[in-house]
Amino acid sequence: MPKNLLQLLFLLATAIPISAQKKTSFDQICEKTTVVTSHKNLPAAFKTADSLYLTAQTSQEKIKSLILSSELYQYSGNFKKAIGYSESAHSLISQIDDTEQMIYICRLLARQYRQVGLYERSKKYIVKGLESSKLITDFQKSNETAGLLNQEMAFYEMELGNYSNAIQDIEASLESFDKAKISNKSKTIAVSYQALGDIYFKLNDYLVSENYYRKAEALLKKGSCTLGLIYNGLGGIRLKQKNWKEAEMYLKKAEKIADTSRSLKLRKAVYSNINDYYEDIGDTFKASLYAVKYVRAYDSITVRNQEFFTKNPENTINKTVKNGGLNIVKNVAIIILFVSIIGLIIFFRTKEKKQRSKLRSIIRTRQQLAYGSKERQEQSSHEIEFSNISVEEIEEKDSDAD
Template identity: 70%
Template sequence: MSKNVLILLFLLTTAVPIFSQHKNTFEQACERTSSITAYKNLPEAIKTADSLYTAARKPSEKIRSLILSSELYDHAGEIKKAISYSEDAHSLISEENDTERMVEVSRLLARQYRQVGLYERAKKYILKGLEASKQIADFQKSNEAAGLLNQEMAFYEMELGNYTNAIQFVEFSLQHFEKIESRNEDKTTAASYQVLGDVYFKLNNYPVAESYYRKAEQLLKKGSCTLGLVYNGLGGIRLKQKNWKDAEFYLKKAEKIADTSRSLKLKKAVYSNINDYYEGTGDNFKASLYAVKYVRAYDSIAARNHGVTSKNKEVIAGKSKGSGEFSKAKNVAIIILFLSCIALIIFFRTKQRKQRSKLRNIIRTQLSLIGNKNRSESPSESPEFSNISVEEIDEKDSEIDRKRNESLMTSETESKLLELLEEFEKGELYNNKGMSLSFLAGELNTNTKYLSYVINQHKSADFKTYINRLRINYIVDKLINDEKYRQYKISILADECGFSSHSKFAAVFKAVTDYSPSAYIKHIDTENQLNKNVHFREND
């Protein structure tokens, strides 16, 4: 055998192990970063993932490192960056035609877009992943992928309130999981049971919901986010049953997991239930503390979602801008479509403004009617507020007192007091829970009889009706002009405008507007949805 042939054989036999060693080393580094480093030092893990991308020699390694970065940023709560890395990985996978990775990243993107409320994009990636899962030759991997994607579709349907569809997709996922043996089988199956528990809870079928929560509980490890949702569900059932002792037991378990979790969804759900628990047991102070926690979690979710949706709009705009390769005819069609969309947006926004104006006019008309009625009736006899008042107020004037005040008060004093009341209405002091006739008289540097007389004469109401009217006007304005207020619980709205309880707020709100708070919010959301349905199609 010649010397050259021997050298060639040597090179071949040494090159394979070296290549294999690089591959194994790279994969081991990714797994170590994902499973170990991330839990010890997340910022360091993210840096390591970036280094792995730089060190990657093949497209498959770059894809692996991009997916790793996406998962780490997702774990850190930076969903905007997580989606960016997932999309980069998806672009590379499309070029490489790697079906297994396509399934993995499609499910990742579906979950991330669902979390930020971009449901149609989420569904697009679920369907893409399901199609790719059929092309996987390995029976185990194909069924595991299909199971996870059907589970994701169930989450999607659940978010949209399509509970029957959600049950169907969970059952599909369980059928696929039954066909495989996986180290993650317990965890994935438990997630399906937890979704079924949530669905049946929403359908008010509490025995069936509890049975699925129990199945999930048996499969989950202590401290997992899904277990937190299970305990929260069990606590929620006990709240509905007014079983306060057991509700406290499960909600404490859920809170312990939520407080250490990065999941805003879990925090929001748990704090909401704990707020309900303290309201139900009459501890208004603790209820307000958890209302604040709930609002913070909600606001964090809203801020995160806004950041992602804003970026999404920028990407769509960027793609549209770079479409110079279209023919002239297509460009003309795009311009016409664009102008049509603008016209539709203007039309719906004009309609929405008219609707809002109409709602405000309804309020003003109703307030005017109540005011006129108060003129013809004694304020204490007004049926709308017969059992509703600002709790601290018990001062009442007789007709004789009012006539006496009229003779004693100078016109200058009356005019000045009226000016002070108008300034008072421009602020938000009326939302103070300690508001009373004597309190306001002190703020305006007058006496209660003068103040009561001016309110009755010029505001067409007694003091309690006047304050309640200002509070309801305040919260109605917030509901119309600030979307986040329409997401808050009624108890939080009540607290915001100074009412001591959910029930008193709801009663006064309906007395003033002829709507319950929830019906009023639903009416506004219905009108706003017309505007939201006008949007540009995403570019594929």
């Protein structure tokens, strides 16, 4: 499949010299790779994306091939490479004037950074995308992109637990979608309704929550990740209401979608609710089975995030982490060196004091020896002097003195 698509690209490039037609063929191959090939043969889709990048004739085509690679890696769960390709596309877009592509890549990066837990960096790209959406002259496109970005901002606020802000963002997204008249794109609006259902469920307003879940369900016909989240939300409401029969029905529907989905977030949410269901009805054996499934999904998300931070040399965030590690090593080395210097100073001062005390003792000993020899000399000299005087001379001197 990839070889045939690549041959088709070369044929169109050589036979049809019109740039607009070449761009259309390039777009068609990108779209077909995303929709068809990625689901049937993911490795072949990666090869096609690489080939498209090598044969790209313009900056726009290179950007599209980078975005395609990013989305494929995100679909496979490799967020390290997905963000790497998205950042490369963002750098290339910054060098040209393409507002629509800038908005698209900002929303893509915002979603990817949110999924790996870098919320503030995610918000940075949301804000940048919203600012760029104001530059679009087409009224419909401007409102559509604003709606999608406000939707992403709501997810950001939900991750932080700011539910009131999230409701405002979702309402802003629905207002923008209404202005853009995209009622035929039901999946986009269904995501907003599903998000509102999740928010009001967190706020324990189950009646309003179910109302929004029903609105979202009515817009979706086939099984999708969003529909799985809707069934999981309805099952969660029935658990709170202790309606075990309907809770089981909705959770089984959600599980069927989760088992065939690549979304770890969906699996984690569904397995958690099913575990609670079996715990509530007293089936500890099945509860333990779904507890294991939940832990596996949770661990997979944790490992994915850790791999992004520890094994991504191309990412600036990882560089910051590495620099932080180097700074810690430097600080430890400085501390060790400082302690060593202090130890040497104490050692030399102690040694110097010992030498001084030893020197003083030597000096005192010598002084004592010198003083003792002097006394002996004086004593001996006195003895010599008195030995030369006779008894008669002493008596004469005494009488003269008298």
